[in-house]
Amino acid sequence: xxxxxxxxxxxxxxxxxxxxxxxxxxxxxxxxxxxxxxxxxxxxxxxxxxxxxxxxxxxxxxxxxxxxxxxxxxxxxxxxxxxxxxxxxxxxxxxxxxxxxxxxxxxxxxxxxxxxxxxxxxxxxxxxxxxxxxxxxxxxxxxxxxxxxxxxxxxxxxxxxxxxxxxxxxxxxxxxxxxxxxxxxxxxxxxxxxxxxxxxxxxxxxxxxxxxxxxxxxxxxxxxxxxxxxxxxxxxxxxxxxxxxxxxxxxxxxxxxxxxxxxxxxxxxxxxxxxxxxxxxxxxxxxxxxxxxxxxxxxxxxxxxxxxxxxxxxxxxxxxxxxxxxxxx
Numbered sequence: 001x002x003x004x005x006x007x008x009x010x011x012x013x014x015x016x017x018x019x020x021x022x023x024x025x026x027x028x029x030x031x032x033x034x035x036x037x038x039x040x041x042x043x044x045x046x047x048x049x050x051x052x053x054x055x056x057x058x059x060x061x062x063x064x065x066x067x068x069x070x071x072x073x074x075x076x077x078x079x080x081x082x083x084x085x086x087x088x089x090x091x092x093x094x095x096x097x098x099x100x101x102x103x104x105x106x107x108x109x110x111x112x113x114x115x116x117x118x119x120x121x122x123x124x125x126x127x128x129x130x131x132x133x134x135x136x137x138x139x140x141x142x143x144x145x146x147x148x149x150x151x152x153x154x155x156x157x158x159x160x161x162x163x164x165x166x167x168x169x170x171x172x173x174x175x176x177x178x179x180x181x182x183x184x185x186x187x188x189x190x191x192x193x194x195x196x197x198x199x200x201x202x203x204x205x206x207x208x209x210x211x212x213x214x215x216x217x218x219x220x221x222x223x224x225x226x227x228x229x230x231x232x233x234x235x236x237x238x239x240x241x242x243x244x245x246x247x248x249x250x251x252x253x254x255x256x257x258x259x260x261x262x263x264x265x266x267x268x269x270x271x272x273x274x275x276x277x278x279x280x281x282x283x284x285x286x287x288x289x290x291x292x293x294x295x296x297x298x299x300x301x302x303x304x305x306x307x308x309x310x311x312x313x314x315x316x317x318x319x320x321x322x323x324x325x326x327x328x329x
Contacts, residue, residue: 039122041107046130048100050137053168055092056207057141059214060164062086066217068157083218083227083297090214097207101200108196127176138169167206175199226293232270233290234303234323237312239265240276240288241320248284248316255280255316277311284316 062082111117142165149158178195218224243262244255259267259278268275269290277289289311296304303312303323314320 035120035122038110038117038120039126041103041110042123042126044103045100045107046126046133048096048103049130049172050133051096052093052100052207053134053172054137055089055096056210057164057168059086059089059093059210061161062089063210063213063217064157064160064164068154068160086214086218087224090211090218093207093211097203101204104196104200124180127180131173131176134169134172138165141165141169171199171203223294227297229271230292230294230296230305231323233276233292234305236266236270237276237288237290238303238320238323240267240278241312241314244286244314244316245319253284253317255284255286281313285313286316287311287313 062085066082117123142162145158145161145165149155175195219227240259240262243265247256247262248254256262257280259275272291274291278286279289280286289309291309292305292307295307301323302321305312
């Protein structure tokens, strides 16, 4: 090795020489095909790690935007958009985090039984790749937060988002970069893997706390179904208003006397099956009414409404705003 031979080739040459001198054949090492299995488990660990940390960061950003609201950066459709984005982030964490813990535990247990795997090239390469990805995510999120700050976002929001990025990325770097330096003695089962257990416990506490905050913001699945029903009612009223606008132009600037004159659209509530209320107030003005289960998440848009019976005023000569931009899927 001092003469430039790779370590692997040097040991192979020594083994060959030993066999020639002693006549004793050195058996081949068993389990040489475990590299693919190790690569699979490490890739699964890092893919689930990326999924739940990105989901957790996205959820934290959404909650920061709602808790530290800045009127200058609020969009008319932000409430509906944030609601569905938060639900997606919660789902990502709920699925990826338990899988990450289980697979990580299996990998650590395997390293305890086979301590030579701590120096495995597969483990080191994939760990460094994960650190590179974590660094890119850290830089990207920090650039985004700093961009909003330079555009005038309030300082508390920027500091809160920067803190979230620092905690998530710093935790990943601290744990995995430190794991690359773990010695075989530290991997002895008698030491109890204190470092791994502490990181798992801290991560679980952070995840549980964020999930509680997330469910408080999003609500239960039953609440989401109720919101979806209200969204459907709003979309039905929009389709009726579009149909009235179309008939206005086709029938000599005349609104229909009854909703029964409209064809090809839903005219009744999706839950109660009662017909939506329709009444003409002037020659070209009319109202459409429905009974909503909950107040709308956004109180500033043209489709905002309170809980209970609510009416929207329309002008037959004008196409109404599409409510789908306020409730993105």
